Amino acid sequence: MLYTAGYLFFYKAFEIGNVSVVSATINLNTVIAIMLAYVFLGQRLTGLQIPAIILVLLGITFVSINFNDLHKNGFSLLVGVKEVIIASFAFGIFWTLSDVLSENVGWIPLTLFIKIISIGLMVGLSFIGNKEKLFESNVKKFWLVISLVGILEALAMASVNFGLSVGDLVIVNPIASALSIVTISMAVIFLKEKISKTQAIGIFMTIGGIILSAF
Numbered sequence: 727m728l729y730t731a732g733y734l735f736f737y738k739a740f741e742i743g744n745v746s747v748v749s750a751t752i753n754l755n756t757v758i759a760i761m762l763a764y765v766f767l768g769q770r771l772t773g774l775q776i777p778a779i780i781l782v783l784l785g786i787t788f789v790s791i792n793f794n795d796l797h798k799n800g801f802s803l804l805v806g807v808k809e810v811i812i813a814s815f816a817f818g819i820f821w822t823l824s825d826v827l828s829e830n831v832g833w834i835p836l837t838l839f840i841k842i843i844s845i846g847l848m849v850g851l852s853f854i855g856n857k858e859k860l861f862e863s864n865v866k867k868f869w870l871v872i873s874l875v876g877i878l879e880a881l882a883m884a885s886v887n888f889g890l891s892v893g894d895l896v897i898v899n900p901i902a903s904a905l906s907i908v909t910i911s912m913a914v915i916f917l918k919e920k921i922s923k924t925q926a927i928g929i930f931m932t933i934g935g936i937i938l939s940a941f
Contacts, residue, residue, distance in 0.1 A: 728823070730844045732816035734851075735809045743806015749790035749906070751810045753783060756903045758818025763825065763895040771896055774938055781935030782900045788928025789906045824887060825895040833887035841880055897939055904932050 732755075739748045760779070763769040771779060827836050882905075889898040907929055913919040921929075 727843070727847065728816045728820040729840055730847045732813045732820060733844075735813035735816065739806040739809035739813065741806075743810065748806055748810050750787045751807060752814055752817075753786050753790070753903060754811065755814035755817035755821070756783060756899050758814060759821045759899050760896050762818060762822040766822070767825065767895070769894045769896045775897065778935045778938035779896070779900045781938065782904060782932050783935075785928045785930070785932030785935055786903055786906050788931065789910055789925050790928075821886075821890075821895060821899055825890045825898075828887045828891040833884065833891045837880065837884040837887050840883065901936055901939065904936060907932050 736748075736752060739751075824836065824840075882902075886898065886902045889902070910921060910925060910929065914921060
């Protein structure tokens with residue numbers, strides 16, 4: 727339920743808010759998860775890992791924000807921020823619980839149960855809200871792409887749960903949050919998009935932080 731709620735509020739924030747601000751603010755979930763793991767699970771970072779995680783989080787933030795767009799278009803911090811903060815808390819609590827459960831029930835059953843529950847909830851909400859939207863022509867037209875996205879997302883969750891089953895959340899979660907680097911890199915390679923200097927700096931900071939976190 728936390729997983730589903732997190733995504734619902736996250737996508738709602740994308741719908742009404744500024745993409746750059748939402749993409750950067752969602753990284754708050756990593757900070758929340760680390761704090762919960764520190765307080766309730768007793769997980770600690772080494773002297774080198776603390777600056778490494780800070781470097782990763784700052785790098786992800788720089789990659790997520792397109793300062794040129796913000797300067798041109800402007801934005802309101804109030805629009806969408808409330809929703810993404812709620813999503814961050816939901817994800818932060820979710821990953822903390824996942825860390826505990828993956829070590830006790832296993833990462834494969836955990837991933838399967840989460841997906842079954844979240845799919846059931848979303849189908850139910852779709853029919854309660856506006857069932858026509860679930861099967862509208864646009865959805866049918868792109869069902870192959872949507873299916874691929876679903877498969878990739880499930881594999882990503884399974885990978886993170888596997889990481890949590892063998893490692894600590896305080897290390898696994900920040901590294902998993904570096905997905906922005908992959909997204910930006912693929913956009914540059916396949917879509918020929920250009921990145922700003924700030925985003926380039928963010929990429930190097932994130933990679934450096936990930937390397938440093940291994941020590």
